[in-house]
Amino acid sequence: MLRIEGLTKSFGKAGVYQVSLELERGQIMALLGASGSGKTTLLNLVAGLLTPDSGRILLEGEDLTSLAPERRGLAYVFQDHALWPHLTALEHLLLVMKEPRKEEALALLERVGLSGLEGRRPHQLSGGQKQRVALARALAAKPRLLLLDEPYSALDPVLREELRLEVAALLQAEGVSALHVTHDPDEALAVADRVAVMEGGRIVQEGPPAEVYARPSSLAAARAFGRLNLLPVEVCGGQVRWDGVAWPVEGLREGQGFLAFRYEELVPSPAGLLARVQASYGGRGERLCRVRLAWGEAVVKLEARPGQEVRLAPLGPLRVFPR
């Protein structure tokens, strides 16, 4: 459906380099990565707002690379909503519909939680409501591909969660693919079929979200999902050792590195490593504790009280990234 081949755009030392990816019809790909890693630049290249130095963009076999933005069959939801000041919410939708039908436009506005506000102009809407008009407009255009750049950033957490599921369902029903830039790992895990992690203008890992979360191939990919502890360790013979306890690790056989693990990857075990609980606090349906381990402090999913001593062991081999 969408095929990007070796896309490059350099701004001196920054930019996007040799990015290739494929996305099937109806799939959502989340683009994750630190600020400045090239996510928005990649979206702008696909949209045609930037011209690549090299590479190709193919949609359903058609080469879009030198087509004008308005001829690509895409819709784009920017962080600033790019609404017309003189048009009502409803008129925004009717303007882009191939066959403008009021009932259909009203139904779409209702699905994004805007029923009753169809007659309002942008200055009469809140930031979050404007963002939803922009989303509804993008969907009303029935694009072949939807480009989303942090589309839910102005929404409160409840609305954000509702809307991202609603939009994912709408995209799936219509068979529309989406490239979705987000900083929110929960969002990527909730709606994306695939994630691509960017670092320094390149895609450093790509795959199903649960797989990238569980098996990040680099520090950047591990960081992109949050819930991460990084402790400096010395690896000997594929193990980290302390006080008679040895944990097998992956990624490094010998030398200094960062032991990387999620909050839920250490569990209580009688033969585990001794840890002292420093603080305990609530998470989403879970208790988290900050504990002191041999190599430093870490957050783990654990029911314990401050001051308590616990023994912890990993569920499986943990990853070590070179230092």
Ligand SMILES: Nc1ncnc2c1ncn2[C@@H]1O[C@H](COP(=O)(O)OP(=O)(O)OP(=O)(O)O)[C@@H](O)[C@H]1O
């Ligand atoms: N028009 C431009 N001219 C010069 N440099 C640019 C231009 N656009 C982007 N850059 C640089 O390219 C790099 C990638 O920027 P981009 O906006 O794509 O990052 P991003 O991953 O979307 O970041 P954020 O998450 O902060 O939005 C950055 O270093 C940025 O400063």
